[in-house]
Amino acid sequence: MNARSWWLMIAVCLGILLNPLNSSMVSVAIPRLQSTFQLDYTAVSWIIFSFYIASAIAQPVMGKASDLYGRRRIFLTGLVISFVASLIAPLSPNFGWLIVFRIVQSIGTSMIVAVGLAIVRIHITEKQATALSVLSIFLSGAAAIGPFVGGVLIHWWNWHAIFLVNIPFVAASFLLAWRTIPDDHPTVSKVSHKWMKRIxxxxxxxxxxxxxxxxxxxxxxxxxxxxxxxxxxxxxxxxxxxxxxxxxxxxxxxxFIPLRTFGKYPEMTWVNVQFMLVNILFYSIFFGLPSYLQLVRQVSEFHTGILMLSLGVCSLVVSPLAGRWIDKSGTRPVLLSSAILMTFGALWIVTLSPTSSMFSVSLALAAFGISNGLNNVGMQAALFNSSPKEIIGVASGLFSTSRYLGTILSSLLIGVVMGSTFSFEGFRVLAMILTAIALSLVIMNWRQVQKFKERLQA
CATH class of the missing domain: 4.10.860 (DNA Excision Repair, Uvrb; Chain A)
Known part of the structure; x- marks a missing residue:
């Protein structure tokens, strides 16, 4: 790639990391927000719900909007919206306004993600696979280090910092994108009946x-x-x-969501159902464990962020190894191993007590981190294997929807189990429920492995 392509890559990468970074940083901020605004645990959990619901809607909508109004315009507009939301959110007079700005921030960052991949695919023609892999690293890496970044910022400043930290990234991305992303010609200039019908x-x-x-x-x-x-x-x-x-x-x-596609392609449907269950498991731990550490164990935000980093690091290290394993053995052994690791991690959390060592907590996080690394690659490969080529775009959209539904349901599960107060007893009940879900995934994948062996023998 030439110098201009690299600068374009940097502009896009600095933009797309905002969505996963902001979705994960907040996991460490929940106890501080609960204390600041004097809310129960159920109410403060809307800081999670609002972001994921808005993202689940905004990303596919903005993807369609970019076809009509131009990808460059949508990308730059998303950066402006993100800048305004990040600047004003710390000034929120109450929690209701904070939720409003959180939704606006989600819409802005979703606009960036929705067109970022398309911009790279269209305007970078050399070493495109490398460019896309770099984008994937920024997306997964930002989510992985989010709790650590959030823990450090909140420890040294306050919850306001998790919004203000976006501003330098947004400013740098906007300046580079303005200079490097070529103009595209939108097919329409204003909202039309055709647009309303299409979305x-x-x-x-x-x-x-x-x-x-x-x-x-x-x-x-x-x-x-x-x-x-x-x-x-x-x-x-x-x-x-x-x-x-x-x-x-x-x-x-x-x-908006092509439900008939699920009925036409049962194997692809099965992959999406499994992906949703996987995300319920992962994000229940991702959002539940920081609250356990801070509210039950009285661990600081800084040390909570460091502990949560083990989950992200394990995920990032395992992902490339999972790709090699899949090339040799296919997706079934990888997904079965991931389900077994999640079962072990959930069972291990059930055994935790209010005085368990931090090593025990790190062991559970490592199990979920490794399983997440296996799932990130394994589920994507399973999707491609089960989806006909002519609907791969629709399949990818449904796959993202399954991820968001999993994250939303994980937040709902935590809220329903905990109620108004986060407690150790509730956390143990949550771990038991997650163990049952993980065991169901083990059984599902074990059956798939056995069916595959029977086909080979036949």
Whole structure:
């Protein structure tokens, strides 16, 4: 690649790391936010929900928008939105405004991620595989080091720092992107009826409204300890909206989530279901363990970040090794090994006590980190193997949706189990539930391995 291509790569990389970095830094900030705004654990968990729900909607929508309005324009607009949100969020007068700015930040960073990969694919023609692998490293690496960065920032400053730290990255990315990303010619200049129909606005509204209402209803029941008529009405309204969403997606020409694809390709559907379960497991630990360390063990944000770094480092180290293993043995042994490691990690957490050594905690984190590294590569390879080439774009979109659904459900699981107060007893119950999910993945993958052996013998 020439010098201009490298500068373009740097511009895109500095931009796309913002979404995973901001999604993971907050895991260490939850106890501090809970104390600052005097909230129970269920309420403060919306700092996680809001980001992932907004990302799940914004990324596919902005991907479609870039085809009409131009990728350069969407990328630069996303950087401006991220800059404004990161600058204003620390000034939030209350938690409600912080959630609003968190959603705005999610939309801005999602705009960047949605078009970043496309910009590299279009404008970098030499060593494209290398360029894409570098982008993947920034995406996974930012998520991996997020808790460590967040722990250091909060320890030395305060929760405000996890927003302000974005500003130099945004500024550098914008200046480089302005100079290096070539102009593209948008097909339309303003919002049109064609655009509204193409992005399936009714489907988006039904999905977002149903998901939020269902979450509010379920979490309110758990937090209050009783089922009031209002909570029941909100939860049932959310469920009804999601049913209407499914009906709408099955009949519309350009669905937000193409549900019919799941029915046509059962093997691909199975991969997505497994990926969702994997993310429920991983992110339940990713968000639950920092709260256990800080609220139960009274570990500082700084040391919590250092401990959580072991999870990210193990994941990054194992990922390239997983690729070589898959080339030799296929995806099934890798995914089975990952499920076994997650089962071990969840069982190990069940055995933890309020006085367990930090080595024991690190051992559980290492197990989940290694399994995550295996899954990052193994699940992606399984998706490509199970998806017909003519729908690989749709398959990739559904794969991302499965990831976001897993992260949202992990946050819901933590909120429902914990209720208003994070406790060691609740954390142990959470670990038991995760053990059951991990064991189901072991059984699923073991059956797949046995079926594959039977085919070879036949």
């Amino acid at each position: 399936d606005m009714p489907g988006i509204l039904l999905f977002a409204g149903g998901l939020v209402a269902l979450l509010v209803g379920l979490l309110s029941i758990k937090s209050s300890g009783h089922m009031s008529l209002i909570n029941m009405f909100v939860g049932l309204s959310g469920l009804l909206l999601l049913v209407l969403f499914v009906r709408h997606e099955l009949t519309t020409e350009s669905p």
